[in-house]
Amino acid sequence: QKEVEQDPGPLSVPEGAIVSLNCTYSNSAFQYFMWYRQYSRKGPELLMYTYSSGNKEDGRFTAQVDKSSKYISLFIRDSQPSDSATYLCAMRNTNAGKSTFGDGTTLTVKP
C-alpha cells in the first residue's frame, strides 16, 4: 500500500464550479502538507503549504488538513479553464528533505 493515496480522476467540471481534491496518507509522522499544480510537460509548482492540522486560504484556493483522519483536501472556488492541470499532494515529516507525493488528480475545467 502506498503511503499517500490520491484519486487519479480524471475530474471534469464546468467553469465556475467548486472543485474538491483529496489525499489520504498512512504515515502519522507527516507534518508538512503541500499541494502542487503541474501543467502538461512542465515541472510542478507549489500552490499551498500547510503545517500540521488546520485550514489555509489563498485567493480561490483553500487547503485543509485533518491529521486525526490522515486526510487532506484542496478546494478551488470559481474554477477557471486555466486551472486545468494535474494536482499533486505531497507531504513530509521535516521542514526539509524528502517529500512523498500522491499520483496526482487530472482536472479539466470546461468553459
Added chain:
Amino acid sequence: GAGVSQSPSNKVTEKGKDVELRCDPISGHTALYWYRQRLGQGLEFLIYFQGNSAPDKSGLPSDRFSAERTGESVSTLTIQRTQQEDSAVYLCASSLQGEETQYFGPGTRLLVL
C-alpha cells in the same frame, strides 16, 4: 530571475548505455532534490543534497544510479547501464535552506529503447 534549469530536455538512449542528466539550481539555493516521475504517476524521491553532501539518498533505486553536486551549484544524476524501466521524466528541484518551497525545473524526459 532564472529558475531551475535542466539539460538535456529530452534524451533517447539504447538499453545498456550510460546517461548523465544535469541540473542547475537557482543561485543561492543550498538544497537540491532529484525526483523521478513515470507516466501518469506522482513524483518518486531519489536523493536530497544540502550543499554538496547528500544526507538522504534513500530513494536511489539501485547502484546503477548515482548523483553528485559541486559546491552549492550544479548537480548531475548518472544512470549506468540503462534499462527500459528507467524511462521517465527526471525532475530536479532546489530550495533555500530551511525554506519549504521547492522550485522545480522542467525535467529531462528519458526514453530507453
